[in-house]
Amino acid sequence: MTTASRRDFAPDVVPIKDAATVILVRDRLSQPQVLMGKRGSRAAFMPSKFVFPGGAVDAGDAHVPLAGRVGPVCASRLAEAAAPDRVHALQAAAVREVWEESGLLLGAPGAWQGEVPGDWADFSAREHLPCTRNFRYVFRAITPLGAPRRFDARFFLVDASAVVGDPDDFSLASDELSQLQWIDLEQACGLDLPLITEVVLGEVADIITLEGPPACVPCFRNDDEQLAILRRRARP
Template sequence: MTDKKNAPPPLREASTVILVREKNKALEIYLLRRSKKSGFMGGLYVFPGGVVDPEDLGLAHWAPHIDMPPDQIEKQLGANTFSTEDALGFSIAAIRETLEEAGVFIASGKGKTQKDIDDICTYRLNRDLPKSWFRTKMMSQNWTLSFSSLGRWSHWITPKLMKKRFDTRFFLVFMPENQTCVPDNRETKHGIWLTPQNALERNLEAKIPLSPPAVVTLTQLLKFNNLNELKREIQTRSWGDPISPRLVPSSNGPVILEPWDPMCDKDCDIDTSDFSKKVLPPGSQFSRIWCDKGVWKPVGV
């Protein structure tokens, strides 16, 4: 019989969007600082995202407001690994959360103008919006959500020892033209565009403290030099195996072991006494991330 007191928190489905643009011939990624009051990753810089809500589901209602047919949704966004309904929920949540948190609307509509887009981006800042506001707006104003703009990137599962756990799909989206990122100033307090290299450097300097998945993702993005390279990657990229790290508590700061770490599957402690000497520079291959006074830093084995 499972001990309910020691059972890990239930997994909640969630979506995250890696917003990418090219500026001065360099790739930049948009990062948002979560409110310090947040119960998950508080005070850290993350990509826009959040949980899948019940209103994000219901293919019959959403189908007329999506730019691809249902069978294409499962093929392209589910990658034939999960159902059309699940692919729908993750994708709607990705677009909705990017609008709510970053003020970027991944959508279009017949006869819609730039003012219509600006109005939606302003409306989402209203206080006390009902849970159904996004669904209501999309259907009453006949918007078409741009599922074709969503690229598969990765699949993360939060470590069992964390207080909140998520089964999260990381999508990659190229920043829409003529739009500007604006944090909601509630869940997110500050937004910034940075190259992956600069973001990783500023993380180590404790100036832009990143979440552990952001450290891994930005390191992955270092290999791409421009948007064309990234577009080619997205055309064939699968979700890949779920990235399910292990969290190891330590008096010197907790450690996250990625699945490719030799100790990830072993239920044992990790000696962190010399980790301050093992911190790795940006671009290094790593399998461990150590929380040093609130800053997650890649360390060598």
């Protein structure tokens, strides 16, 4: 008798967490570069892979004030599969993750009112409020069954002109990502990347010069059939 796989008989018990990922790009109209960093070799999720800054939504993100929000088209698309408070939280989480993992601040001058969530203490000390006015929602991906951690990740494309300060200054970054760097979009696929990151880079290359939101937002749930399609697309 053959041994059955976990996917055949057992339900997946790993909860799916909402997450936000940010594709920061500069010189997008001439020689575009994207910001990437390398995850640690002991990381439970995507160890030793180069990724964009991003991570799970925290409880406090839904209550963080925003100085500006995504445009109506992107907001409507985010709301198609998320409650209103999650639409807010996803935007806040995107800013927070960039701040934590790269030390780059995406915000506008403003005073915080009331209690500041613990994860936001350092950000608020800069006397800026998070701002996603220049964010474009461009991609969504759900981690496949069997992964040690699962995320429903929304990807935001952001021009580096939105960064407050020097976009090459990573001195305030945490140690979650190493080798932080701006890398030419065409060269990024030469790094050790997760498959989904390769696919996202391909999508970004197609829309990099657009001024507004893309015509649609691809959503990949990463079942067996879709993974086969992704592999063909990412690795011709």
